[in-house]
Amino acid sequence: MAERNATGFLKQEYDALVAQSLDWRIKQLQGPSTPHAKVDGKDVLMLCSNNYLNLSNHPKLKEAAASAIQTHGAGSGSVRAIAGSMDLHLALEKKIASFKNAEAALYYQTGFAANAGLIPALVGEGDVVLSDEINHGSIIDGVRLSKAERAIYKHCDVADLERVLNELDSRETPPRRILIITDGVFSMDGDIAPLDQISKTAGEHGAMVYVDDAHGDGVLGEGGRGIVNHFHLEGKVHVEMGTFSKAFGVVGGSIAGSKDLVSFALNKSRTWLLSGSAPPATAAACIAALDVLEQEPQHVQKLWDNTNYFKKQLQSLGFDTGLSQTPITPVMVGESAKAKRLSEMLFEQGVFALPIVFPMVAKDKARIRTMMNAGLSREDLDFALNAFEKAGKELQII
Numbered sequence: 001m002a003e004r005n006a007t008g009f010l011k012q013e014y015d016a017l018v019a020q021s022l023d024w025r026i027k028q029l030q031g032p033s034t035p036h037a038k039v040d041g042k043d044v045l046m047l048c049s050n051n052y053l054n055l056s057n058h059p060k061l062k063e064a065a066a067s068a069i070q071t072h073g074a075g076s077g078s079v080r081a082i083a084g085s086m087d088l089h090l091a092l093e094k095k096i097a098s099f100k101n102a103e104a105a106l107y108y109q110t111g112f113a114a115n116a117g118l119i120p121a122l123v124g125e126g127d128v129v130l131s132d133e134i135n136h137g138s139i140i141d142g143v144r145l146s147k148a149e150r151a152i153y154k155h156c157d158v159a160d161l162e163r164v165l166n167e168l169d170s171r172e173t174p175p176r177r178i179l180i181i182t183d184g185v186f187s188m189d190g191d192i193a194p195l196d197q198i199s200k201t202a203g204e205h206g207a208m209v210y211v212d213d214a215h216g217d218g219v220l221g222e223g224g225r226g227i228v229n230h231f232h233l234e235g236k237v238h239v240e241m242g243t244f245s246k247a248f249g250v251v252g253g254s255i256a257g258s259k260d261l262v263s264f265a266l267n268k269s270r271t272w273l274l275s276g277s278a279p280p281a282t283a284a285a286c287i288a289a290l291d292v293l294e295q296e297p298q299h300v301q302k303l304w305d306n307t308n309y310f311k312k313q314l315q316s317l318g319f320d321t322g323l324s325q326t327p328i329t330p331v332m333v334g335e336s337a338k339a340k341r342l343s344e345m346l347f348e349q350g351v352f353a354l355p356i357v358f359p360m361v362a363k364d365k366a367r368i369r370t371m372m373n374a375g376l377s378r379e380d381l382d383f384a385l386n387a388f389e390k391a392g393k394e395l396q397i398i
C-alpha cells in the first residue's frame with residue numbers, strides 16, 4: 001500500500017493560490033479601527049473597513065461596554081437557551097425590534113451564525129430556496145446546510161425570479177415552501193437589491209422573503225434603519241437579517257420580523273441554541289450604537305456626503321466604479337495581479353485599500369473595494385483620490 005501524506009494537500013493548495021496571486025496576505029491593525037489608523041507599523045488612511053459610521057471607537061459605545069463589564073462581568077457563562085440570556089441581551093433585542101419597526105428581534109453571535117442557523121431551519125426536504133446568483137457566502141452555506149432544493153435566479157433580475165417561480169407553480173407537486181433570499185446591498189459591487197419588486201412577486205406566489213441587510217444596516221433607510229425601511233416594506237418582508245459588525249461598529253447578527261418568526265428561530269436555530277452568548281460588553285455596545293443612530297443622525301448624512309463626493313471624483317478621473325449605489329465603491333481593475341499591485345502602491349502612499357480577487361469575484365472582475373466612512377474629512381478624500389490617480393496612471397488603469 002502506497003504511503004499516504006495526510007496533510008500534503010495543505011501546502012500544495014496554498015502554494016497554488018500564491019502562484020495565481022489569489023492568496024490573502026493579512027495586515028495587522030495596531031489600534032482602533034478609525035479613519036486614520038496604524039497598519040503594519042505605518043500610518044494610513046483607512047478605506048477598507050466596514051465601520052461605515054465610525055462608531056467602533058465612539059465614546060458612548062466604549063463607555064457602555066466598559067460599564068457592562070463592571071456590572072455583568074466579562075462573559076455570559078452559557079448558551080442563550082440555558083443560562084446565557086442576560087437582561088442586556090433581552091434589552092438589545094427589544095431595541096432592535098423598535099429600531100426596525102418590527103414585532104420582535106433575535107440577536108445572534110454573528111451575521112454568519114444567523115444565516116447558517118436560520119436558513120436550514122426555515123426550509124428542508126420538499127422545499128425550494130431561490131437565491132440571487134451572487135449572494136454572500138454565508139447565505140450560500142446556510143442554503144447548503146438545508147435539505148431544500150436550490151435554484152438560482154440572475155442577479156437582481158426579478159423577471160428571471162418570476163420565471164423560476166412560475167416553473168415551480170406548474171409542477172405536478174408544487175414545493176411545500178418557497179424561500180426567496182437575497183442580499184440587500186451586495187458586498188462586492190455595492191448595488192441594491194430591488195426588494196420592493198421581489199416582495200411583490202413573492203406575495204403573488206406565496207413565497208417567503210429573506211433579506212440579508214448586513215451592508216444596509218446603518219446605511220440605507222431613515223436614520224440607517226436599513227433596506228426594508230428604505231423601500232417602506234415593514235411587515236411585508238418575512239425575515240430581515242442584519243449585523244452589528246459593520247455600520248454599527250460592534251459585532252453580532254440579528255433577525256427582525258414577526259413574533260412567530262422569533263419564537264420559531266430561538267427554538268430551531270442550532271447556531272443560536274448551541275453557541276455561547278455574546279459577552280455583556282458586546283450587547284451593551286450594540287444597544288449604545290442604536291442609541292447613537294437615533295440621537296445623532298449626522299453620522300449617516302456625513303457617510304452619504306462622503307460617498308457621493310468620492311464616487312463622483314473617482315469617475316471623473318476615469319475609474320470604473322461598477323454598479324455601486326452605496327458607500328461600497330469598487331475600483332474595477334480586471335486582473336488579480338494588477339489589483340494587488342494597485343493596493344500595494346496605494347499602501348506605499350499611505351492609503352489602506354484592499355484588492356478583492358477570485359474566488360470572491362469572477363477572475364476577470366478583480367477590484368479595489370473602497371468603503372466610505374463618516375469620519376473621513378474632505379482633505380482625507382482628496383488625499384486618497386490623489387493616490388488613486390497617481391497609481392492608476394502608472395498602472396495604465398486610467
